[in-house]
Amino acid sequence: LPHTATVAKDLCVVHSAFTEAINHDPAVTYIQTGSQVPGRPSLGAWLSYGLGSMNEDLPNYVVMHAKSKHAEQSLFSRLWGTGFMPSDHQGILLRSQGDPVLYLSNPKGVSRDDRRAQLDALSVLNGEHHKSFGDPEVLARLRQHEMAYRMQASVPELMDLSKEPESTFELYGKEARQPGSFAACCLNARRLAERGVRNIQVFHRGWDAHGGLPREHENQCKDVDQGCAALIKDLKQRGLLKDTLVVWGGEFGRTAYCQGKLTRENYGRDHHPRCFTIWMAGGGVKPGVTYGQTDDYAYNIADADG
Numbered sequence: 001l002p003h004t005a006t007v008a009k010d011l012c013v014v015h016s017a018f019t020e021a022i023n024h025d026p027a028v029t030y031i032q033t034g035s036q037v038p039g040r041p042s043l044g045a046w047l048s049y050g051l052g053s054m055n056e057d058l059p060n061y062v063v064m065h066a067k068s069k070h071a072e073q074s075l076f077s078r079l080w081g082t083g084f085m086p087s088d089h090q091g092i093l094l095r096s097q098g099d100p101v102l103y104l105s106n107p108k109g110v111s112r113d114d115r116r117a118q119l120d121a122l123s124v125l126n127g128e129h130h131k132s133f134g135d136p137e138v139l140a141r142l143r144q145h146e147m148a149y150r151m152q153a154s155v156p157e158l159m160d161l162s163k164e165p166e167s168t169f170e171l172y173g174k175e176a177r178q179p180g181s182f183a184a185c186c187l188n189a190r191r192l193a194e195r196g197v198r199n200i201q202v203f204h205r206g207w208d209a210h211g212g213l214p215r216e217h218e219n220q221c222k223d224v225d226q227g228c229a230a231l232i233k234d235l236k237q238r239g240l241l242k243d244t245l246v247v248w249g250g251e252f253g254r255t256a257y258c259q260g261k262l263t264r265e266n267y268g269r270d271h272h273p274r275c276f277t278i279w280m281a282g283g284g285v286k287p288g289v290t291y292g293q294t295d296d297y298a299y300n301i302a303d304a305d306g
Contacts, residue, residue, distance in 0.1 A: 001221055003229035009288045010232055010241070011279045016292025016301045019252050019273040024073050024208070027251035027273065032079045041083035044199040048089040049082075054196030057154035059147060061091040061199045062192055066182040069223060070206030070216055080201065086140035088147065091201065094188065096180030100159045104152060112152070119145050158191055172230040186227035190234045193244050207250060211260035211268035232281050245283025252276055256298040275301045 004011075021027035026036035033040035041049070048060035063080045080091025092101060099105050106115055123142055130138040161177075168187065169176050176183040185202040192200050204224055209216045228248060235241040253276025254269035261267060275294050281287065293303040 001225045003226045007229045007232045007281070010236065010281045012281065012285045012287060013277060013279045013290045014292055015275070015277050015290060015294055016303070016305070017249065017253070017276045017278050018301060019276075021252065022271050022273050024251060024271075025076075027271075028073075028075070028079060031249075031251050033083070038078050039083050041085045041089075042080050042091065044080055044091050044201060045082040045085055045089040047199045049085055051198055054198060057150045058158070058192070058195055058197050059092040059151070060089065060197065062094050062197055062201070063091040064094045064185040064188060064200075064202045065096075065180075066185045066202055066204045066223075067096070067180040068204060068206035069219055071208070072205035073208060075203060075205070086136060086143075088140040088143040091199075094155075094159075096184070100155050101148075101151060104148075104155060106152070115149060115152075119149055158195065159188070161187070168234075171234060173226040176227070176230075181227075182224050183227035183230070186231040187234075190231055190238075190240075193235065193240055194238060209254070209268050210270065212266055213268050214265055235282060241282035243283065245285065246281045247278065248280075249278030250276070272299075274299060 019027055019030055021030045021036050029038055030036045032042045034043075042061075044061035044063075051060075053060050061080065065075065077090075077093070080093075082088075082090045094100055095102065106112065110118075122145060126138050126142050129135070164187075172183045172187050175181040176187045178184055182202070182204050185204075189200045189202060204220075206216070207220055232241065232246060235244050235246070253272040253274075255272045257269075258267040259270050275298065292301065292305060294300065295302045
């Protein structure tokens, strides 16, 4: 990770992460919602609900799926959902193909004025429904309609990288020009952060190396290395890092012992929830330190905060 090494002084490396879950779906659900059982609000939804918006033209919570060069675990929209909270606090998936947000463009023959008239009519009908039944989800639906209308103007501008200087692509790497790459997602994350979006999440999959770990992890690390470092440098040079917390980690760790074909080139590691490492940067986190300790076998947490 040569690029990440250049920002090591900005990182807080936490060795004492722990989870209750041992398989992917419950473990990802746990880190997203605090529960292995689906149906709870995601962290991003809570932040949106509790902190409100800094940009009325963009959602509070944006999710991106970076393309991986390896097999990808399944992801479900409930991972960035709202559970029992109003649905307008859910994460909005920013796509790399077609409309950046699903159904963002008006159908052929429907102008922006036509769309405005439709929403005004729907607002009246939904208002009458709310008077009759008092369902708060009706009001959430109205807020979503209005946000979608504003996003028709704000999202195309967000996704237009033509005004980014060449130095930006030198920083993030040539893959930043490829929609859906991890580097492109990191660049979009910076653009979202500087526009006041409170919670931005990039999923990068393909790390489940039960076999072939040396080759696969080398490629995975190459995929994320420059983008991660560039995001930290870019936020820092723009004065945003001090107010932006960057967290890099997964749903669990991997065992210290091997599994699969026990050869130098083709061994693997199993899931390990008892201790694993993440790193953080910015947002008031103390930089240039390690936090927590494991035992000599990297199997259990020996000191959660030492």
